[in-house]
Amino acid sequence: MPELPEVEMARMYLQATILLQPIRAVAVLDERILFGVSAKALELSLAGKQFISIQRHGKRLFLRLQDDLWLTLHLGLTGRLVYLQAQEDEPRHTRLLVSFQNDCSLAFDDPRIFGEVGLTKSPSILLAERKIGPDALQLSLDSFLEIMRGRRGVIKAMLLNQGLVAGLGNLYADESLFQAGICPRSRGLDEKELVALFSSIQAVLKTALSTGANLANLPDSYLLPHRHEAGTCPWDGSQLKHEKIGGRTSYYCPKHQKIVG
């Protein structure tokens, strides 16, 4: 599932391909991908315009068409964006196809259709409507402490809650807790633990971005390269544990990740 680093890569990919290309036509190939807009309205809103800039917030992309009109994209579990050259066939599960006047096109391919396409007047309106919290990489330490302080929820579930902080999913939440030495089942973290967790989140996301969101290129001292049933902790050799926490399978080291709070 794409998390903040993967979505940031998608933003850069769009920035390098579709910006300022006049749109010739838009085809919604599967309406299940739409959220709060009809195929007709989407097609009419985009035709003849161009994407002026592209922003990301958490796991969402916002493509500006004009000051008060933005296309919104969420890649869901299996969504990906593919820029096609003229005559190139679109991917098999293309749900939305934007064709440009230069004969190239952008396909939103999404086999499982948990992705989402919509329109909004501004990113801030959509973020408020959907109750999305601040972006994990834009967030200051003070805001993070303000959001997390005094909450009694299981920390893993809180990190996955996009209403608190947007951008982390199952993998990078596990990695951040691993790096901070905090067991995902912990609750009620104190100030010092929250500060450690905040700095882990920042470091993990920045490291992931520096690898181009390629999990295979993460440092060996990270959990993710070892995050499988037979995996051992790269810090102390312990057998990694895995269990459902906050509804998702969580991997952690039973030795150096302490239950705190």
Ligand SMILES: [Zn+2]
């Ligand atoms: Zn360990």
